Amino acid sequence: MPADPPGFELPLRLLLGFRVIIDELHAELARLGHPGLRPMHGFVFQAIGPRGTTAAELGRRLGVSKQAAGKTVDSLERLGYVERATDPEDARRKIVRLTPRGRESLALSARVFDEIRARWSRELGEDRLRALEADLRKVTPPDLFRLDIPAWFGGI
Template sequence: MDNMVDGTEKVNRVDGMGKGPAPEAVADAPGYELPLLLFAGFRTLIDRLHAELARQGHPGLRPAHGFAMQAVGVRGATASEIGRRLGVSKQAAGKTVDRLIALGYAHRADDPADARRKLIRLTPHGIDALRRSAAVFDELRAEWAATAGADRLRDLEATLRAVVPPHSFRLDAAGWLGGS
């Protein structure tokens, strides 16, 4: 197996299946590996979430829909507000909203404060998806705690809270990844 990246020896990574070195043995991993591992962890959680949501009656839900439903929030939001929260154009947000409406996760409603504005609101189906997502995330976290150890997982979370600025909890991942 090729163990070189750009002429630099690559450290074997732990694959979660008992292969590779123990986490303590990877003391001097190259810097580029950290964002890849963090993204792989994120992707693993999101992929497992959506597989479980599909089994629980939400087969058409995609990661972008979850971000959009979070952007809609409990009070509802306009397409412009959703676009700002997601870091995408109003038109891109509108397409995502149209898809959420078609799938039954959201609907358009008059804004009681301004009759000229339309609010996007979550339907009971959308709220159900978010509630189920929260429960599945709790189950996935428990699995990670069982695999890595509860103390190690709490330490990882505490470390991430220490290095990640509080304002980094944002919904604009899709816009940021897309470069718009």
């Protein structure tokens, strides 16, 4: 009977699986016309949400300073993924919202994630993949979208 792998291998394998999926996603997004997107941008887009948000709130959601959030917004604005606009509820505030290009990149990402999952299902078998997903749900918090992950890894 083979010995159990060392405990440190599990988190590294989980991280490596994440990295494989995210690297494949970004290679495909680049091929589809979005070469400037980086893994952290997906977290930023989710934190902005469908209605937009302020830079201060964006920083809170991501777990980074307002200044760090502002720099990220500046770079995404230059790339055409977000825009700053006057808040319709308070003309003194600026909100950050996704542009059509930003929304398109999210739709493409969702499609590519589905394609990657389908390929993993073919490689592993649907029953095994569903079991893996179910097991991961058992050992992880129910809050699927932890938007502060970029800050947890050291900031944006």
